[in-house]
Amino acid sequence: MSNHAHALLRPTKGKGTLSGLMQRLLTGYAVVFNLRHHRCGRLFQNRYKSIVCEEDSHFLELVRDIHLNPLRAGLVPLMQKLDTYRWCGHAGIMGRALLPGQVIDEILQMFDDDPKTARREYHDFVADGIALGRRDELVGGGLKRSMAQSGPQDFQAYDERILGSGEFVVEVWHATETPKSVAATPPSLDEIV
Numbered sequence: 001m002s003n004h005a006h007a008l009l010r011p012t013k014g015k016g017t018l019s020g021l022m023q024r025l026l027t028g029y030a031v032v033f034n035l036r037h038h039r040c041g042r043l044f045q046n047r048y049k050s051i052v053c054e055e056d057s058h059f060l061e062l063v064r065d066i067h068l069n070p071l072r073a074g075l076v077p078l079m080q081k082l083d084t085y086r087w088c089g090h091a092g093i094m095g096r097a098l099l100p101g102q103v104i105d106e107i108l109q110m111f112d113d114d115p116k117t118a119r120r121e122y123h124d125f126v127a128d129g130i131a132l133g134r135r136d137e138l139v140g141g142g143l144k145r146s147m148a149q150s151g152p153q154d155f156q157a158y159d160e161r162i163l164g165s166g167e168f169v170v171e172v173w174h175a176t177e178t179p180k181s182v183a184a185t186p187p188s189l190d191e192i193v
Contacts, residue, residue: 001070001073001075006069010055018050022047026044026048030043030044051163052163052164060107060125064126064129065129067089068129069088072133072134083123084096093107
């Protein structure tokens with residue numbers, strides 16, 4: 001996009017953390033930008049925003065939503081131009097641009113085993129998303145918004161940092177809890193020195 005970027009990243013064991021990756025990426029970019037433009041200081045207004053996603057039910061919807069952003073923002077006028085837009089992973093999946101590190105085969109296999117058929121079905125899937133417009137339910141906290149319309153009897157756990165079912169939200173909460181026996185006590189000044 002013109003003032004921000006979207007990325008759908010999947011964690012890999014032993015490959016570091018998202019925060020470490022983002023720190024290296026954003027700091028490295030800021031250093032190079034500042035050197036190139038003879039400036040100093042902060043480049044980004046805020047830290048990155050991340051949302052944990054329940055993969056099975058939301059993965060393809062997020063792929064579609066992210067890849068339609070340049071079209072929705074007017075950076076490309078038509079779906080055909082999006083197919084070759086080099087700043088979007090959609091062109092990579094369509095086989096028209098190379099985006100290093102992008103996982104293409106996994107996405108195509110969700111549509112068909114034959115790459116040609118898979119590309120056509122993927123393309124149709126993305127094109128069908130144009131009519132859906134901006135999808136508020138895909139930016140986190142979606143359950144709160146959707147469940148509020150059904151009534152309080154259907155209420156599920158929600159968290160704006162987590163995209164998924166109520167059970168998934170609770171599962172993430174439990175996985176990230178700090179055990180009470182390991183509650184951090186700040187070190188003394190002597191220990192720090």
